[in-house]
Amino acid sequence: MDNSMPWHLLYCKARNEKRAEMHLANQGVVSFFPVFSSERILRGKKTKVIEPVFPNYLFVKMTEQTSFTSIRSTRGVSDFVRVGNTPVKVPANLVYQLMSRSDTDELNEAVSQQLCLLPKIGDKVWIKDGPYRGLDAIYQKADGLERSILLINLLHQEVEICVENAELAF
Template identity: 30%
Template sequence: MPDTIRSGWFVAQLRPHGLAQARVHLKRQGFETFSPVLLHQSQALSSKRNEERPLFPGYLFVNFDPNQSGWSSINSTRGVSRLVLNDPRRPRPLPDELIRALQNRCDPEKAYDDLAVGDRVRLVTGPFAELVTKIESLPSAERVGVLIDLMGREVRSSLPRAHVVKVTE
């Protein structure tokens, strides 16, 4: 019995600075797109501001059904360089769980809803990467307060939420 190919998310490689253009033209053609972003706090002189930065610069996720005609037009869409496919005759979508996780993690409205005071988290970057600790506070939508054990002494620290991952046991 042949594998049934279903609608799903695929990766499109973009032309340089082609994200906005690709989004507009793909939407016009009826394709749903997703470009995961993370909020990055930049500090210019005396002010702080949040900037959105692409999680995968140069790439865009596009949702389509490979059983329907017309999806190959994505390759000739303005801003798009090409679809990244293992087999153009039988495209395989990315796992739904991966896209759902990215959407939940990168949507400012949904991001980090799974974190609460007392949760165990692993630091994923910086000098204490891989250290497991507990959340002490959630001071803002972008920050997590943790206690770090340094030579037998607990030190409070505030980190960007993107720098921690919840530990599930």
């Protein structure tokens, strides 16, 4: 997952979030619909049901090739959530935190696989790209799925920095 492309929030037609998600996937657009499982009593039996965290809302990741018009005209989508005329951008870290807490098995597996690829806390890493290229660092923690917080020695002080995981070698 690329952290440099923004996430936006879509408002979907009532109970059409999954439909919109499927049609967006057919267009090659990454989307996320957070759900959770709960137990309900239906027809006298305790049943596990999957419910939306935010009914009628869907997160979508925009790329340079993605057209706002094609997303707006996707089946199930009403429009972008906007402030004035500007579509709302959602911080990637918020979306990734929601992903990590989602109750869908496929998503939980994908997130855990991404996190397993990262070094362990305290491991030495080398920054191979970006403004800190060539520096040695100590891995502190993940900052979402795409970035990590590292500890570097800068001007004889230990400083925490946040870098893209693609810039690391470990």
